[in-house]
Amino acid sequence: MNAAPADQLRLLDLAATDTRRTQADAxxxxxxxxxxxxxxxxxxxxxxxxxxxxxxxxxxxxxxxxxxxxxxxxxxxxxxxxxxxxxxxxxxxxxxxxxxxxxxxxxxxxxxxxxxxxxxxxxxxxxxxxxxxxxxxxxxxxxxxxxxxxxxxxxAEAAARLEQLTRDRAAVASGIPAALVTLYDKLHERSAGAALVQARTCLGCHMMLTGSDLNVIRQAAEDAVVTCPQCDCILVRTPESGL
The missing domain is CATH 1.10.287.1700 (Helix Hairpins)
Known part of the structure; x- marks a missing residue:
């Protein structure tokens, strides 16, 4: 699957909102x-x-x-x-x-x-x-x-936060292609859904990418949607990724 880097970057906002929603629900x-x-x-x-x-x-x-x-x-x-x-x-x-x-x-x-x-x-x-x-x-x-x-x-306060965050999530998701959100939602059932790659490390599972996995990601097109070989979340690449 392919998606514009900017759209992939917006997945981080979606993931952060989902994390806060999970915390509010808990x-x-x-x-x-x-x-x-x-x-x-x-x-x-x-x-x-x-x-x-x-x-x-x-x-x-x-x-x-x-x-x-x-x-x-x-x-x-x-x-x-x-x-x-x-x-x-x-x-x-x-x-x-x-x-x-x-x-x-x-x-x-x-x-x-x-x-x-x-x-x-x-x-x-x-x-x-x-x-x-x-x-x-x-x-x-x-x-x-x-x-x-x-x-x-x-x-009551947590429920109010959850309600507001649910509205926030809908607003964030509306600015991302539906197919990318669908993939994210599927992966989010068992992982962070999407996470930044920083210093060759997936911040979803905090595992360092090495060897052949790192080469595959390096060779992937800029708009290619790649996933972490460890936790299967979407890897969002930026200049800080160290690739």
């Missing part, structure tokens, strides 16, 4: 916040599960505390009844029995209040653990929201 599909967002999303279930376990401990302690408080109320009611009986009884035997029961009820109340105090201390610690875990979840949620917003902005 930025659109993979914002820098994505790895951390995936990590936070993966952590969400574990954080919620831990919160549930800690809240379960609080619920169990609260239920046990309510049971103890109920038992204390029962003991207090019985003590009040026995005290009333003590004031009204005229039987020494009954009075002795009531005194024994009051002593037993006092010991029971002392035990219950000790247990109650222990439960309250444990409940305070358990609630603090819940609050701590909730703070971790809130911080993770806030971080996720901030990163998600930043990622959306990054994607």
């Amino acid at each position: 930025a659109r599909r993979n914002p820098p916040q994505a790895p951390r967002l995936r990590e936070l999303a993966a952590d969400r279930q574990a954080l919620a599960r831990e919160l549930g376990q800690r809240q379960g401990t609080v619920d169990d302690l609260q239920a046990e505390l309510r049971r103890i408080e109920s038992d204390v109320a029962v003991v207090d009611a019985r003590r009040a009844r026995d005290n009333e009986l003590m004031r009204t009884t005229s039987s020494a035997k009954d009075a002795t029995a009531i005194e024994h029961e009051l002593a037993s009820l006092q010991r029971r109340k002392d035990d219950l209040e000790e247990t109650q105090l222990d439960l309250m201390e444990r409940l305070e610690a358990a609630q603090a653990a819940v609050d701590e875990q909730q703070a971790v979840i809130t911080a993770a949620s806030d971080e996720y929201a901030l990163l998600a917003s930043a990622a959306e902005q990054h994607i």
Whole structure:
């Protein structure tokens, strides 16, 4: 295939635009916040599960505390009844029995209040653990929201760049013969598409041209479209090519 050297030179602008389009598309599909967002999303279930376990401990302690408080109320009611009986009884035997029961009820109340105090201390610690875990979840949620917003902005900006570069590419391609663009597009599927030869080196694959390959390129007509023997992109020759 043959094409004017000036048209071949324009392929470099096309290749540079395609490189920027590839970069913009990659930025659109993979914002820098994505790895951390995936990590936070993966952590969400574990954080919620831990919160549930800690809240379960609080619920169990609260239920046990309510049971103890109920038992204390029962003991207090019985003590009040026995005290009333003590004031009204005229039987020494009954009075002795009531005194024994009051002593037993006092010991029971002392035990219950000790247990109650222990439960309250444990409940305070358990609630603090819940609050701590909730703070971790809130911080993770806030971080996720901030990163998600930043990622959306990054994607939008990259998409806008991609759209503009696509228009730029169309403008560049319109100034190059269609057959040459078609060949470039085909080669671009597996290489840079087109690259400058500089100091006998293909800047598409950065391999130096030597031996018979270099002789073939030297002997090619100025308007001949030649390709790199290594990466198969179109070699754009200029006075700096060192041929």
